[in-house]
Structure formats: C-alpha cells, structure tokens
Amino acid sequence: MIxxxxxxxxxxxxxxxxxxxxxxxxxxxxxxxNIACATLPLHLSETGLRSALQLVRHSENVQGAIVxxxxxxxxxxxxxxxxxxxxxxDAVNVIRKTADGCLFGDMxxxxxxxxxxxxxxxxxxxxxxxxxxxxxxxxxxxxxxxIAGAGRVRLMDVDDSCAEKLAAALLKRFPNCDIxxxxxxxxxxxxxxxxxxxxxxxxxxxxGLTNAADTLVVDxxxxxxxxxxxxxxxxxxxxxxxxxxxxxxxxxxxxAFFGHPSSPLSIISAH
Numbered sequence: 120m121i122x123x124x125x126x127x128x129x130x131x132x133x134x135x136x137x138x139x140x141x142x143x144x145x146x147x148x149x150x151x152x153n154i155a156c157a158t159l160p161l162h163l164s165e166t167g168l169r170s171a172l173q174l175v176r177h178s179e180n181v182q183g184a185i186v187x188x189x190x191x192x193x194x195x196x197x198x199x200x201x202x203x204x205x206x207x208x209d210a211v212n213v214i215r216k217t218a219d220g221c222l223f224g225d226m227x228x229x230x231x232x233x234x235x236x237x238x239x240x241x242x243x244x245x246x247x248x249x250x251x252x253x254x255x256x257x258x259x260x261x262x263x264x265x266i267a268g269a270g271r272v273r274l275m276d277v278d279d280s281c282a283e284k285l286a287a288a289l290l291k292r293f294p295n296c297d298i299x300x301x302x303x304x305x306x307x308x309x310x311x312x313x314x315x316x317x318x319x320x321x322x323x324x325x326x327g328l329t330n331a332a333d334t335l336v337v338d339x340x341x342x343x344x345x346x347x348x349x350x351x352x353x354x355x356x357x358x359x360x361x362x363x364x365x366x367x368x369x370x371x372x373x374x375a376f377f378g379h380p381s382s383p384l385s386i387i388s389a390h
Contacts, residue, residue, distance in 0.1 A: 127156045128178070129377055130159055133160070133163065135188075136160045136162040139185075141369065171184070176222060185212065185213055191210045195210055195224060197222070198223065201225075205225055208255075212256075213225050226262075227372045228365075247306060249305070251313060253274055253281045253284075256313040257313030261298075262289065275301055275303075308331040310334060311339070328352070334355070336352040336358065341361075341366055
C-alpha cells in the first residue's frame with residue numbers, strides 16, 4: 120500500500136501498539152478498493168495522548184482515531200461528544216471529527232463481541248457472565264452483555280474500586296440486571312478475559328477454569344496463535360472466541376464509523 124499526500128488518515132493510538140490488528144485489516148480493505156485512506160499506528164509516550172488528539176483535531180486530512188490500551192478511559196475527558204455507551208462507561212475506542220470540528224467518541228468493543236457471537240449463532244441471553252478486567256474493553260463487553268440480556272454479570276479487576284465503579288454505572292443503566300463484583304467466576308458459564316494476561320507467553324492464566332457445562336470463552340488478547348488460556352479451554356471442548364476474531368468482527372463497525380460502510384461479503388474478501 121502506497122500512501123500519497125492525497126490520502127486521508129486514521130490514527131491508532133496506544134501503548135504498546137504492535138499487537139493491534141485493526142490497521143492491517145483496514146488498510147487491506149482500503150487498498151483492495153483503491154480508497155485513498157490509510158490507518159497509521161502511533162505508539163505514544165505515557166504523556167503523548169493530549170498532543171496526539173490535538174494533531175487529530177487540527178489536521179484537516181485526519182478523519183479521526185482508533186484508541187487502544189491504555190488510553191480508552193483517559194481519552195473520554197478530552198472529547199466534546201460521547202455515545203451512550205461511552206457516557207455510561209467513561210471510555211472510548213474510536214474518535215471522529217464532526218462537521219462543526221468537535222471530536223465525537225464511541226465504544227465499539229462490546230458491539231464487536233456481540234457481532235462475533237451472532238456470526239457463530241451463539242446467544243448469551245439468560246447466561247451467567249464473568250468479566251475479568253474492567254478497563255475500556257472489559258467495561259464495553261459487560262455493557263453489551265447486559266444489552267444482550269445476560270441473566271447476571273459478575274465483574275473482577277485487580278483494582279477493586281474499578282470493578283465497583285463499573286458495577287455501579289451498569290446498575291444505574293440496567294437496574295433489573297443482577298450485577299455484582301466478585302473475586303472468582305464461580306458457576307459462570309460465559310468467561311470473558313479483558314485483561315492483558317496472555318499477551319506474553321509466560322503470563323498467568325487470567326481466569327481459572329470452572330466446572331460449568333457448555334462454557335463460552337471470550338479472550339480479548341490478540342496474538343499470532345491461541346493464548347495458553349484459550350488452548351486450555353478448547354481442550355475442554357468449550358466454544359472460544361479469541362482476540363483476532365473480535366478484531367475481525369470489529370472491522371465493519373470501524374469502517375462504518377469512519378464513513379466507509381461495507382457488506383459482510385466485502386469484509387470477507389479483505390482477509
């Protein structure tokens with residue numbers, strides 16, 4: 120893919136950034152259709168987010184940005200407009216400029232999970248959901264689990280206050296759902312890993328395996344191969360959705376957000 124001076128740009132902001140799949144997926148889609156747009160990853164310093172957002176705001180050929188770890192929560196405070204999900208969760212993973220020059224943020228991680236589940240014809244309505252990691256991705260997946268009619272949602276984070284804050288926010292939006300914090304999955308039959316555990320080969324297993332039958336496993340970690348946790352779950356015969364599958368499911372959502380609507384068939388041809 121050759122990027123010319125006539126291209127419009129979409130940044131991806133994160134630290135680290137090398138594991139992100141969206142730039143390659145989006146650029147492949149743009150290149151196959153001769154669309155003059157490119158997604159460029161920016162590995163920011165710990166204090167670089169504010170400057171990067173100023174660059175997005177004041178560069179006329181920049182459409183917006185995708186946001187990954189660790190900036191999904193921090194970025195929300197810099198934006199003028201937020202979607203309902205981003206307002207509830209105080210987190211953002213996509214930003215675009217509006218016609219009046221404001222920055223609008225949305226959170227697509229949870230919807231991507233639901234898209235991946237629908238593609239597999241899997242429903243979590245009435246099921247017992249456990250989410251490990253209550254940062255940006257985890258909070259979005261918990262939000263979408265509530266939207267999808269989960270029977271109950273249990274939240275865990277190494278920072279207890281983070282899990283408690285998310286539980287309170289979700290209960291305010293979904294007062295009829297059974298939402299609590301917990302230290303272990305118990306008898307949950309949907310296990311969601313939204314922690315970074317699994318990015319490195321020697322990481323601990325993020326969630327202990329339960330005795331629940333017909334368990335569904337969702338791992339937000341992207342990697343070249345299945346994480347050790349996903350391999351252990353597959354060995355039990357459990358249905359698993361890995362980080363790469365979630366990234367692929369999010370691709371049409373990202374394209375539509377930035378004004379490039381696509382059909383499922385066109386997405387498949389981009390791989």
